[in-house]
Amino acid sequence: VKVGGKRYKTVWARGGRGVFMINQNLLPFEFEIKKCGNHSQTVAAIKDMSVRGAGAIGAAAGFALAQAFLEAPQKSGKAFWEYASRAKREIEASRPTAQNLFYATRRVYAAAKKAKTVVEAKKTAVREAQAVADEDAATSRAIGVHGEPLIKNKRSKRGVTRVGTHCNAGWLAFVDWGTALAPVYAARRKGKRVFVFVDETGPRGQGARLTAWELRNERVPHVIIPDAAGAFFTSKGEIDLMMVGADRIAANGDAANKIGTLQRAIACAAYGVPFYVAAPTATFDLRCPNGERIPVEERSEDEVLFRSGPDEKGVMRRVLVANPGSKARNPSFDVTPAKLIAGIITEHGVIKRPNAAKIKAFFAKHCPERLR
């Protein structure tokens, strides 16, 4: 992300012990780099959503486990591995719906496990965590390349393709570049005209805050719409295609993503608008047969009952937006069934009209190690 002329990654490590991230809880009103000095601080940042989005969580989780390896006591192998595996469980419990999180911790842990000495395990963990983050950036770039041809389709009006998106699956959701927005950015760089309808994405407003912030920085024309208005604009033919990210994709193509994605997909199906999911292959959980097996977190009701933002003087305030004393429910994710998905855009290409057989064949071709 370019901020004030300087280019930033969403999350990065320096020397293993220090993990740095753009504090997404303060965006778009304040730009702050948060430093996490140990793995517990990084876990806390994942939990409180200072870092959020599939790839960024994955990278942060890998870095957190590397931090834990560096912190682990060296007095005995047993104590060392106990510390590391407890940290791994702790990290994995921080956002249980995030597939990339498990992907990162497993990779870092398995790599370290192969080391012959404790000292070597530490070095390996740091190196592997960095590799996870670097691959995430490269993967996003490739998703942009594969998704870009989908922008500009038959429906486009006066040469402008109108893309709908939900939540934030852009730069800020990954180490760099993004997924659902990567094709948009790639199309822009090719000179294509794109307009983005950004779902507000309540209750936390990741669309209105983060996606709109990104798009404005990239000078992509866009407009924020209330979550309630998605079907309306779809029914009016104002949206040519939808592109969203995913937090976890089951072996049959069912995709978990931010709450609200499902009803956008249902509305797209009702009006014949193609609905795409953009996600790296790391987001697939091939051991999960279908969406019904994906656990859905419920977050604090306070996110629904209150809203935060700066008042007219720029002072951050939290205001009550619901009837005092009424309760709320706040599921974090929903699952869009594969049958509603026109294609899953990955770093290796697009899986059109996904189902279990096509996904298996795709992995057999591009990442056979994942099927073992």
Add this chain to the structure above:
Amino acid sequence: VKVGGKRYKTVWARGGRGVFMINQNLLPFEFEIKKCGNHSQTVAAIKDMSVRGAGAIGAAAGFALAQAFLEAPQKSGKAFWEYASRAKREIEASRPTAQNLFYATRRVYAAAKKAKTVVEAKKTAVREAQAVADEDAATSRAIGVHGEPLIKNKRSKRGVTRVGTHCNAGWLAFVDWGTALAPVYAARRKGKRVFVFVDETGPRGQGARLTAWELRNERVPHVIIPDAAGAFFTSKGEIDLMMVGADRIAANGDAANKIGTLQRAIACAAYGVPFYVAAPTATFDLRCPNGERIPVEERSEDEVLFRSGPDEKGVMRRVLVANPGSKARNPSFDVTPAKLIAGIITEHGVIKRPNAAKIKAFFAKHCPERLR
């Protein structure tokens, strides 16, 4: 509505000149009776949504026109009728999607027009406006009676029927009692167990603020859900049926209601959950053949970009909840096609699986004067 042991109507007139209303812009945080001393003040209250909801707008519009008749200069018949008809147009322009508004102004105007003298016209206008308001209250009560048997259906879990609703079509939306919530209140009074899922209904939050406020006053168990979560709860089988209101219903049954209604109806259809519209026959615009002809207002983008409410000290604040500099769109309504509606609950009974022929037959039987 019972507030502090005292029973209030949503909007009422005293002596013709004074129109009083519960100021819904301050609810649920403050309870205030707003007085409008002339027709312009009443129009302003309709525009700024101090009074909102189909029936309450209709009653307020009728009262406003009666005010205008009382204000009109008596020096000549020409000046008198010019004043009255200008006021009528002004009132009708205040919320152009609200069918009840036109119904009320036309009725009051036509009644006054029949009077032989200007003085008599004034009296007639006041009387007719009061009749519109009284009929609205009686109508809501009848909708409750006809809708009540729908509560408690095969899906109900452990005897509790879980009703979803969008926006506010309760007491506050009408002079008294409500439409979409009238069957819920009627069921409660019969001792049935009901639980209500209240859509937050962004950007203004009429569900989270007004419907939740009403339900809590009536001690009906309920929970507020984000607009993005509707399809999720529907897909999980947690909602047995939906009941919503309408602002205008076309001759074929297409129903305009608060933005977000359409996607709830689409999700209900996808999961086989019955979707009901509750509205008085006054809400039907039989000259409007279908939903495509219903104009949709777009309101100020500020409603999307900002949220208001009390901070922790109870001071009302307006906070920015979107990226500074990004624009928003804010359509007020959407239109749910008749084919997605299980039934329209009116004061004369339920029109099941509505279409143009059934609606025409229904009006021929119950209100033949509307077909002339």
